[in-house]
Each structure stands twice: as C-alpha cells, then as structure tokens.
Amino acid sequence: MSSVTRAPARRDDMTAAWFDGLRAGRLLLRACPEGHRSRPDVLACDVCGSLELGWAEASGWGSTVALAVDRSTQPATHLVVVALDEGPWLITRLEGEQVARGEDVVVRYVQDGEGEAYPVVTARPADGD
Amino acid sequence: MAAIAGLGLTEVGKVYGRTSFELAAEAVALAAGDAGLTLADVDGLLINPAFSQPALDLTLARRLGLRDLRVLSSLTAYGASAGVMVAQAAQAVDAGAADVVACVFADTPRSGTSSGAEAYQAFSLQARGVRSAETAAGLTSTTHRYALAADRYMSTYGVTHDELGAVAVSQRRWAEMNPVAAMRTPLSLEEYHASRWVVEPLHLLDCCLVSNGGAAVIVTSAERARDLRQPPVHVRGWGQAHPAPPLRAGGSFGLTTGAKASGRAALAMAGLGLDDVQLREIYDCYTYTVLVTLEDYGFCGPGEAGALAASGALGPGGALPTNTGGGQLSSFYLWGMTPLHEAVVQVRGQAGERQVGAHDTAMVSGNGGILEHHSTLVLTSETAA
Numbered sequence: 001m002s003s004v005t006r007a008p009a010r011r012d013d014m015t016a017a018w019f020d021g022l023r024a025g026r027l028l029l030r031a032c033p034e035g036h037r038s039r040p041d042v043l044a045c046d047v048c049g050s051l052e053l054g055w056a057e058a059s060g061w062g063s064t065v066a067l068a069v070d071r072s073t074q075p076a077t078h079l080v081v082v083a084l085d086e087g088p089w090l091i092t093r094l095e096g097e098q099v100a101r102g103e104d105v106v107v108r109y110v111q112d113g114e115g116e117a118y119p120v121v122t123a124r125p126a127d128g129d
Numbered sequence: 130m131a132a133i134a135g136l137g138l139t140e141v142g143k144v145y146g147r148t149s150f151e152l153a154a155e156a157v158a159l160a161a162g163d164a165g166l167t168l169a170d171v172d173g174l175l176i177n178p179a180f181s182q183p184a185l186d187l188t189l190a191r192r193l194g195l196r197d198l199r200v201l202s203s204l205t206a207y208g209a210s211a212g213v214m215v216a217q218a219a220q221a222v223d224a225g226a227a228d229v230v231a232c233v234f235a236d237t238p239r240s241g242t243s244s245g246a247e248a249y250q251a252f253s254l255q256a257r258g259v260r261s262a263e264t265a266a267g268l269t270s271t272t273h274r275y276a277l278a279a280d281r282y283m284s285t286y287g288v289t290h291d292e293l294g295a296v297a298v299s300q301r302r303w304a305e306m307n308p309v310a311a312m313r314t315p316l317s318l319e320e321y322h323a324s325r326w327v328v329e330p331l332h333l334l335d336c337c338l339v340s341n342g343g344a345a346v347i348v349t350s351a352e353r354a355r356d357l358r359q360p361p362v363h364v365r366g367w368g369q370a371h372p373a374p375p376l377r378a379g380g381s382f383g384l385t386t387g388a389k390a391s392g393r394a395a396l397a398m399a400g401l402g403l404d405d406v407q408l409r410e411i412y413d414c415y416t417y418t419v420l421v422t423l424e425d426y427g428f429c430g431p432g433e434a435g436a437l438a439a440s441g442a443l444g445p446g447g448a449l450p451t452n453t454g455g456g457q458l459s460s461f462y463l464w465g466m467t468p469l470h471e472a473v474v475q476v477r478g479q480a481g482e483r484q485v486g487a488h489d490t491a492m493v494s495g496n497g498g499i500l501e502h503h504s505t506l507v508l509t510s511e512t513a514a
Contacts, residue, residue, distance in 0.1 A: 006264065006265055006267065006269060007253070007254040007255070007256070007261060007264050007265065007269075008261070008265055009261045009262040009264070009265040010256075010257045010258075010261045011257065011258065012257040012258040014258060015257075015258040015259060018259070019262075022262075038375070038377070039259065039375075039376060039377070040258075040259050041258055041259040041260075042375075046375040046377050065281060065382075066277045066278070066280040066281035066284070066382075066383065067277075067280055068273065068276035068277045068279075068280050068328050068329060068330065068331075069326070069328065069329040070267060070269075070273060070328045070329075071326050071329065072327075073267070077267035079266075079267055079268060079273055079276065079277060079328070080277075081277050081281070081376075081382070083377075083378055087377045087378045088375075088376065088377045088378075089376040089377055089378075089380065089382070091263050091266075091268060091274075091277070091376070092262075092263065092266040092267075092268075093266045093267045101284055112265060115261075115265055116261075116262070116265075118262035118265045118266055119262065119266075120266055
C-alpha cells in the first residue's frame, strides 16, 4: 500500500481505446500511415506530423532512459522513463527487481481499485519471456 | 523601446488570510506607486493566474477600479509567464496600444495547515488520460518528473550531488544579504546532503520554496520612464521557446531546454552577446534547472555548469553572479516574478548589501511545465541603453 494518495487512472475521450487495450493486456500506440508510432495522447504524428492516426499494438519491450526513487511511499516507488522499442517513451514505475539505466524492461499491466488499468514495467526476464 | 518603471512586491512567504486577488491588487498599486504613477495612469493589465483557488482572472481589472483599459488579458506560459507578460507589454507600448501596462502574478498555495506542495500536485492528481496513468504509477507531482529529468542529466554528464548542492549553497549566500528572503541562515554542503530526499535524485534543498504573495511590474515607454521616479530598466530583448520535444528515441528530455533558442533570440534582439551579460537571474525551481539553463544560454558547455557552480563562480564575489537574491530556492517562489524582481532591483542599483558592482545588463529566464516553456528577457540600465 502506498502512504500517499494516488489518484486512479481515468480515461478521457481521446484515450478510451488506449485504456481498453490496457485492460486487455495490450499496449497501444498511435500509428500513422507511414508506420511511425507516437505516444497515445498526440494529435499529430511525432515523426511526420500526419493527422491520420490509428492505433497499433506495441511489443511491450523497451529499455530504461532515466530512473528516480520516491521513498515517501511504502515500499519506495521506482520511477522510470522507458524507451519503447517502437520509438515512443513511456513514463511509469518499475516493479520488482531493479535495473540499471539502459537495461531492458517489459511492460506489465496493473489495476488499482476502481481505476483504469495502466502500464508498469519489470526487468526483462533472461529467457526473453 | 519599452522600460520597466515600477516594481511591486507584497509580503511574501507564510502570508495567510489574503486571497490572490487582494495580493495582486496590492502588488499593482505598489508597482504604480513605485513608478510615481497612480492606478488611474494604468491603461493596460496583463494577468498571470496560478493554480491555487480562487485563481486570478479578468475581474481583477474591474475590482481594482481599472475601468478604461486599452489592453487586458489573462495569460499563462506557466513558469515562463513573467517574461512573456513583459514582452507582450513592451510590444503593446511600442505599438501605441497602451501607455502604462501592469503585469501581475499572485498565488496563495500555502495555508496554515499546508506547506503548499499539494496545490502543485493538482495537475497530476486531477489528470485524466495518459497523465492519469502516470500519476497512478506513482508520478504524483511535478517533482517526480523533474527528478527523472535531473537523473538523465546527471547520469549523462556525470554531474554530482556536490555540484547540485553548490547551487543551493551559492544562492543561500546571496539570500543571506536579501532582507525579503525566507531562508537567510548560512547553508553548508553537509546540510544540503543531509536534507531528505523528496524524489531521488532531488533532495529537499534542491527544490524551490512554496510562497504566498504577489508581484507586479509597470511597463511603459523608455521616454516616459525617464521622467518617472525610478531609474528605468530597459526591456532591450526578449525571446520565447516552446520546444515540446517529443518523448521518444533521440529526445533531449533533461539534457537541453528552450532556454537555448529563447536566450539566443533575446540577445540577438538586444544586439548584445553573452560577454555583455553581468547578471543572470535564472528560473530555479530546482538546482538542476539552473545548471541546464546556464548551459543552454551558453555560459558554459553541456554538462559543465555543475563544475562552474562548484567553483564558486555563481556566488557573491564570483565571476558570473547568478540568482543574486537567493532565487526561488532561498528567497521566495512567485514563479517568474522571482528572477524578474531581482533583476530589476539589481539593474537599478538598489540591492543594498548584495548589490553587484557591474549591473548594467541582466538576463532573466522563465521555465514552465517540465522544461517545456521558456522565456528570456535582456534588461539594461540607462547607462547600457
């Protein structure tokens, strides 16, 4: 349990499909006709500016770019910027075994109470899971 | 060219029982009076609302009795707002749209029972969509995001906590000489290291204060300013940059900011170079922000500002006086009004014990969001104008 109040993940109109995907254990990204992938809340492709955006499933693989630790929670919360293999970065927390910057992680899905499901990451298993 | 002719600062810090509107009203009246003007002379008002409620809005004009304004807007670029307001006021004056423009900020995040940090968590806690997923994962405040930015910066360049701490120590030395600073007791590097983690790698003493208070400036033409009560502070250059770097592969998150482009633009408009800048008043929401901004402005190379801070260059007697009133870390936190206020006081030559000897040209930065919004002002004295 966290010692701080964490507001639940809540969908809005733009992210309904994203949260539906997370609930089903799939990490979706915005996808343009050129095949670029962008974060879920963009209105135009990060790479080419296209406004024609659909959704595409990401592999869930990535590596860490930056780490921070909030020790005011029990247990401490390990925050992480993850570079997804598809290009976009995910900001979330790392669960379980610690990793160093640049090491591989994999996306998992959690749900707290009545909130929406949201992505976290764990160290990438040695067998490539 | 336009000039800052008036400066108003209310009591700041643990100021309770007054709303943002009351503080803003007092700040505008103080600024007008400081210039030798009255509220009746004000024909333009730019308002920067903050997060705590009730936040400032356009009713400030009516309730302050400003009935014949020719320019009135509420605007925000978050921490970059002060510089944006002054630039827009200067443009209004230059265009003849208004003669005397007041720019005001006021906020009351603190209460008798809250240190005010909660007011700044609203953004995270009330979010929907992707940001709410990040909040649920544990990013419950702005500091969590800056901690990630600082980690990337520190790990990329090998910047140490001794170097971040040097910023806090240096600014405290300035604050010791600033009568309005909240934190005036000497600070050692050991005390910096001993301060608790807020979000590692940021200690408590890497983070700015949270203050209640209001601040305003009066912008008018340089000609008119010369006839008023205070030495004019000329608004010689300004710039904005909103790089919004995508969070993706190759992204510069944490390593560089819009200070690079806004600083370049402001100096170019002023027709000045970095060597001409005698004072640096840098938005210092965190110690780290000072370092990355100094690098983006070009006062040193990428990753070198930590060593600069550790050398003592930024402190009293140093070669690059920076945040000469103690900044947001040690004096008070009124968003971009903190560095702007100190720049005006210094350029006028009214900084008393902490007055920097060569004070004709100041560079003032604003930083908003998570390093997303930047403003720069280049301010000069009558001598340098």
